[in-house]
Amino acid sequence: xxxxxxxxxxxxxxxxxxxxxxxxxxxxxxxxxxxxxxxxxxxxxxxxxxxxxxxxxxxxxxxxxxxxxxxxxxxxxxxxxxxxxxxxxxxxxxxxxxxxxxxxxxxxxxxxxxxxxxxxxxxxxxxxxxxxxxxxxxxxxxxxxxxxxxxxxxxxxxxxxxxxxxxxxxxxxxxxxxxxxxxxxxxxxxxxxxxxxxxxxxxxxxxxxxxxxxxxxxxxxxxxxxxxxxxxxxxxxxxxxxxxxxxxxxxxxxxxxxxxxxxxxxxxxxxxxxxxxxxxxxxxxxxxxxxxxxxxxxxxxxxxxxxxxxxxxxxxxxxxxxxxxxxxxxxxxxxxxxxxxxxxxxxxxxxxxxxxxxxxxxxxxxxxxxxxxxxxxxxxxxxxxxxxxxxxxxxxxxxxxxxxxxxxxxxxxxxxxxxxxxxxxxxxxxxxxxxxxxxxxxxxxxxxxxxxxxxxxxxxxxxxxxxxxxxxxxx
Amino acid sequence: xxxxxxxxxxxxxxxxxxxxxxxxxxxxxxxxxxxxxxxxxxxxxxxxxxxxxxxxxxxxxxxxxxxxxxxxxxxxxxxxxxxxxxxxxxxxxxxxxxxxxxxxxxxxxxxxxxxxxxxxxxxxxxxxxxxxxxxxxxxxxxxxxxxxxxxxxxxxxxxxxxxxxxxxxxxxxxxxxxxxxxxxxxxxxxxxxxxxxxxxxxxxxxxxxxxxxxxxxxxxxxxxx
Ligand SMILES: Nc1ncnc2c1ncn2[C@@H]1O[C@H](COP(=O)(O)OP(=O)(O)OP(=O)(O)O)[C@@H](O)[C@H]1O
Ligand SMILES: [Mg+2]
Numbered sequence: 104x105x106x107x108x109x110x111x112x113x114x115x116x117x118x119x120x121x122x123x124x125x126x127x128x129x130x131x132x133x134x135x136x137x138x139x140x141x142x143x144x145x146x147x148x149x150x151x152x153x154x155x156x157x158x159x160x161x162x163x164x165x166x167x168x169x170x171x172x173x174x175x176x177x178x179x180x181x182x183x184x185x186x187x188x189x190x191x192x193x194x195x196x197x198x199x200x201x202x203x204x205x206x207x208x209x210x211x212x213x214x215x216x217x218x219x220x221x222x223x224x225x226x227x228x229x230x231x232x233x234x235x236x237x238x239x240x241x242x243x244x245x246x247x248x249x250x251x252x253x254x255x256x257x258x259x260x261x262x263x264x265x266x267x268x269x270x271x272x273x274x275x276x277x278x279x280x281x282x283x284x285x286x287x288x289x290x291x292x293x294x295x296x297x298x299x300x301x302x303x304x305x306x307x308x309x310x311x312x313x314x315x316x317x318x319x320x321x322x323x324x325x326x327x328x329x330x331x332x333x334x335x336x337x338x339x340x341x342x343x344x345x346x347x348x349x350x351x352x353x354x355x356x357x358x359x360x361x362x363x364x365x366x367x368x369x370x371x372x373x374x375x376x377x378x379x380x381x382x383x384x385x386x387x388x389x390x391x392x393x394x395x396x397x398x399x400x401x402x403x404x405x406x407x408x409x410x411x412x413x414x415x416x417x418x419x420x421x422x423x424x425x426x427x428x429x430x431x432x433x434x435x436x437x438x439x440x441x442x443x444x445x446x447x448x449x450x451x452x453x454x455x456x457x458x459x460x461x462x463x464x465x466x467x468x469x470x471x472x473x474x475x476x477x478x479x480x481x482x483x484x485x486x487x488x489x490x491x492x493x494x495x496x497x498x499x500x501x502x503x504x505x506x507x508x509x510x511x512x513x514x515x516x517x518x519x520x521x522x523x524x525x526x527x528x529x530x531x532x533x534x535x536x537x538x539x540x541x542x543x544x545x546x547x548x549x550x551x552x553x554x555x556x557x558x559x560x561x562x563x564x565x566x567x568x569x570x571x572x573x574x575x576x577x578x
Numbered sequence: 579x580x581x582x583x584x585x586x587x588x589x590x591x592x593x594x595x596x597x598x599x600x601x602x603x604x605x606x607x608x609x610x611x612x613x614x615x616x617x618x619x620x621x622x623x624x625x626x627x628x629x630x631x632x633x634x635x636x637x638x639x640x641x642x643x644x645x646x647x648x649x650x651x652x653x654x655x656x657x658x659x660x661x662x663x664x665x666x667x668x669x670x671x672x673x674x675x676x677x678x679x680x681x682x683x684x685x686x687x688x689x690x691x692x693x694x695x696x697x698x699x700x701x702x703x704x705x706x707x708x709x710x711x712x713x714x715x716x717x718x719x720x721x722x723x724x725x726x727x728x729x730x731x732x733x734x735x736x737x738x739x740x741x742x743x744x745x746x747x748x749x750x751x752x753x754x755x756x757x758x759x760x761x762x763x764x765x766x767x768x769x770x771x772x773x774x775x776x777x778x779x780x781x782x783x784x785x786x787x788x789x790x791x792x793x794x795x796x797x798x799x800x801x802x803x
Contacts, residue, residue, distance in 0.1 A: 104683035116675035116718070458671050461635060463660025464688045574635035577671045578626050578746060 106464075106472035113476050120448055121480055127444055128484035131437040132553040136485070136492030138430035139549050141500045144539040145423045149416055151536050155250055156528055157192075158382040158412050160391065165404035174402030179240075182378040185398055190391040195245050196378040198238035198352045202292040202345075207232060210277045210342040234292065238349035241265060244273070245379070250323065251524060252341060257286035257318035260348055264317075268350025273318040277342040288316045292345070294359050296366060308362050312355050314347065325524050332529070340522040385409055385416075408526065411518055415528050418507035422500070434556045442560035445477065449564045456568050457576035466569045470562075477561045478554060485553040489546055497539040504537055505530070581647075582742055582774045583609040583632060588641035589797075590627055601627050603797035605641070611741060614768035615776045616785040618802065619794035625778040626746055628794060632776070633665045633744045634658045645742070661691050664735025666745035670719075670727040678705055678715040678722065678730040682737045689738035704733040708763060725756040732763065743767060745777040749784065761787050 104112075114121045162177060162185075179196065186194035209232045239245070242260050246252050255276060264271050272290065284290065293311035322341035326334045356374050363372065382388060388409055396405070452473070459469050508530045518526045590602040601624035609615060619625045630636040632643055634655040643650045650658045659665070672681045682701040686693055694700050705715045708729040719727060728748055735743055743764070749757035761784050764775045768789065777788070785791040791802040 104680055104687045108687075109684065112676060112680065454671075455673050458673055459684075459688070460656075461659060461665060461671070462685050462688045463656045463658070465656070572636070574630045577667055577669070578630055578635065 106468045107475065110472050110475040110479065113472075114479060121476075124441070124444055124448075124477065125480050125484050127440055128437070128481050128553075128557060129488060131433055131440065132481070132485045132488035132549075133492040133495060134433040135430060135437065135553055135556075136488040136549045137496035137499075138426040138433065139552065140493045140496040140539050140541070140545060141426040142423060142430065143542075143545045143548075144496075144500065144537060145419045145426070145504075148533065148537045149419050149423075152415060152419075152528055152533060153412075154248075156408070156412060156415060156526070158385045158388070158407065158409060160380040160382060160388075160405050160407045162378050162399065162403050163406050165402055168404070169402045175400050177376045177378065177400070177403070179376070181398065181400070182376065185378075185395050186380060188380075188391060188395055190383055190387045190394070192381045192383045194378065194380040196240050196349070196376055197245070198236075198349045198356075199375040199377055200236045200238070200352050200356060201233050201373070202236050202355070203233050203294055204290065204292050205232075206282075207234070207278075207290055207292070208281050209234070210275070210281050234343060234345050236292075236345050236347060236352055238347060238352045239265070240349050244346065246320075246322075246341070246346075251522070252320040252322040254318045255321045257316070259318055265348045265350065268348055268352075268354050270312055270314045270351055271317045271347060272314040273320055273346040274316055275339075275342045275344070276319050276321050277339070278345075279316070279319050284316055284319075286316055286319060289313045290316065293355070294372070296359070296362055296368065298368075307366055307368075310355065310359050310362055312358075314351075320346075323524070325522075328525075332531075338523075340524065344522075382407075385412060408518075411526055414511065415533070418504065418511045419533075421507055421511075422504055425503075426500075430552075434552065437553075437556045438560040440560075441477075441557055442563065445561050445564045449568050453568055453571060454576055457571065457573040460569075460571075460573040461577055469569060470565045473565050473568075474558065474561055477557055481554055481557040485550060488553070489541065489549050492549075493539060493541055500539060501534070501537070505534060508533060580611055581608045582611045582645065583776075584642075584644040584647070585609075585632065586642045586644075588628075588631065588638060588643065590624070590631060590639055600797055602631075602799075605797075605799045607792070607799055609742075609774050609776060611774050612768055612772045613774060613790060614765050614788045615774070615790045615792060616788040617776065617778045617792045617794055617799070618780070618782065618785050619778075621780075623794045624797060625794050628799070629744055629746050629776070629778055633663050635665070657690075660689050661738070662740055663742045663744055664738060664740045666728070666731050666735050666743065666748045668747040668750040670724070670731045672719045672727055672730055672734070674720045675718055677718050678710060678726075678733070681719065681730060682734050685734045686737050689740075691739050693737075693739060701733070701737060704737055705730065707736075708733045709759070724751050725753075728752060728756075728760065732760065736767070741773050743773055743775045745775070747778050747780065749779065749781070757781070757784060764788075 164174065182194070182196045185191075212232070239260065242262055242265055244259055247254070247259070254273070257273070259273065260271060263269065274284065279285065282290070291311050291313050293309060295306045296308040296310070298305045298307050322339050324337050324339050327336035329335050356372070359372055363369075382391060388407060392405055399405070456469055460466075520526050585608075586606045588602055588605040589600065591598050591600045605628070617625050617628070627636070631638050634650055637655065645653060645658060645662055653662065673684065676684070679698065679701045682704060683697055686697050686701070702712055702715060705712070710726060710729050710733070714722060714726060719730070722730065728751075732748070745764070749760055752760065764777060765787060767773045768775045779785060785802070792799050793802050
């Protein structure tokens with residue numbers, strides 16, 4: 104009849120009391136397990152949303168501060184300096200440029216005409232199609248990370264491509280189809296240096312480079328929705344963009360610049376660097392800005408998507424703090440309630456414990472016995488709660504989150520990125536990502552939290568009971 | 579016969595606020611193995627107090643209690659209770675939701691004394707010895723009569739194979755017939771099994787059946803001549 108057997112006997116023989124304790128723990132651990140499950144689900148959802156919508160800081164021209172003098176161009180060095188900040192998780196910079204081709208046909212030719220104001224000129228250069236080129240400083244293409252497109256054939260850049268600036272490009276599947284291109288095909292891009300000074304314009308020099316297609320992407324279709332969420336237009340904004348490493352682009356740009364110089368023509372070739380910094384933590388936004396504002400050149404400012412981010416993440420954070428509150432409240436409640444139950448039972452257990460003490464039992468063994476009893480009962484109750492609490496949480500939290508998002512998104516104004524993709528992540532998408540599920544980690548946490556609070560609430564009564572003088576109880 | 583328990587200069591007092599009441603005054607006495615002692619005394623004379631001190635349920639304040647010439651403090655009070663004495667109470671003090679056999683097994687699992695392997699058989703035999711058959715031995719305590727419970731308590735005190743049995747009015751709640759049987763049991767424990775049995779009682783009749791009767795009066799323990 105060692106203390107382990109004694110625990111078991113006590114649970115089995117004192118059925119009524121065991122049941123009361125069991126039910127109390129079951130009730131509370133359901134709430135604890137439920138709130139932990141919800142917390143976990145919200146955190147997972149928030150994480151996957153944040154992946155698609157990171158807290159981004161961009162460097163943009165500050166038109167209010169621009170004086171007569173045109174601001175200096177951003178450089179790679181400045182971007183890297185800011186990117187080193189401890190507040191930054193990662194950062195990208197991409198060169199943006201325009202190149203023409205005489206052989207490559209645009210998918211959306213009409214766009215060029217519609218958007219251009221220089222209709223005369225374009226009708227003359229009509230056969231030359233202009234392509235927007237987007238560079239990359241890393242083998243990871245940002246548009247892939249943000250789910251805007253994915254590579255369906257071939258691959259992205261290798262490290263070598265990025266470092267050496269190899270002549271490689273990634274194009275859309277629409278562009279490939281229109282021009283009969285495959286992975287491995289080559290395309291020619293370049294620029295003409297023209298002279299408009301005369302009545303007829305002349306091509307002074309043609310700079311051309313051949314690029315190998317290494318990857319073909321399929322871009323997300325952009326859905327334009329009206330207020331009710333009904334799709335009014337569908338289009339794909341990325342079909343005519345061509346992707347290449349920054350270095351590759353810099354190489355042809357330099358070639359063009361050199362030619363301008365040689366021809367003694369004033370350089371008006373436009374070449375931009377766009378930098379995006381992803382913040383580790385939205386709460387550090389101001390700290391980051393304070394730290395780095397001095398590094399910015401005059402005429403530039405930081406812009407960020409914190410407002411949109413907060414609006415999207417807000418409902419989840421509201422619910423997280425609610426489930427946090429519920430969790431802590433129920434932990435405290437459990438310590439009090441289970442503590443009270445234990446104290447109540449201990450009045451009669453006192454006699455039994457007095458007997459063990461009179462028989463010379465080690466206090467530690469008595470403590471372990473009583474603790475074991477509570478733990479065994481809790482283990483049973485918590486094991487059930489893990490599933491029932493999860494089920495409960497699933498049913499309640501889905502509705503709650505739905506409501507939270509609906510009420511916060513009423514005043515939503517939709518924002519768009521540089522391609523015209525909607526930045527907002529809508530309710531449907533959030534809800535589809537939100538799922539209360541059980542993983543080993545969550546189960547482990549639930550056990551620890553529940554058993555921890557049960558242990559805590561049992562230890563104090565045990566401690567006091569073991570201080571009793573057995574003689575006073577027994578004689 | 580050899581001394582098993584030697585009490586020397588044992589004093590004890592209770593403090594109620596500012597008032598100090600001396601209950602035991604400088605008691606010195608040697609208890610021997612193989613003898614059955616009874617302690618008589620008026621209610622409130624300090625019999626239970628004395629027994630609680632020599633059973634180490636209460637810590638002594640002054641004087642010495644030696645078990646086989648070793649101070650029980652040196653043995654360690656818990657250790658002493660675990661391995662050297664069997665205590666029998668007026669109110670039995672058994673664990674109510676366990677059976678008689680289980681109550682005995684509890685004591686057997688706590689002691690460090692070397693016991694036979696087949697503990698359950700030993701427990702059953704002990705119960706048989708005190709007059710409890712195995713049907714009653716397998717009942718939970720709250721389904722036993724007072725006399726039966728006291729027999730289980732005696733069996734428990736014997737189960738740890740100790741040589742010193744201390745009993746505080748064990749027959750207090752029992753009728754005469756039952757009392758006499760228990761007293762007979764104690765006598766045989768002392769005489770046949772060479773244990774030292776010290777029993778507190780109110781009854782002069784019972785005291786007559788013991789080898790030595792001691793009287794506790796005004797804090798002093800003396801032999802009844
Ligand atoms: N914890 C205590 N605090 C103060 N006084 C106490 C305490 N325990 C006992 N007493 C007092 O000490 C005296 C001796 O008590 P004790 O229980 O030893 O007497 P007793 O001889 O066993 O009496 P009875 O025959 O009635 O059982 C009594 O006057 C009692 O009131
Ligand atoms: Mg008494």
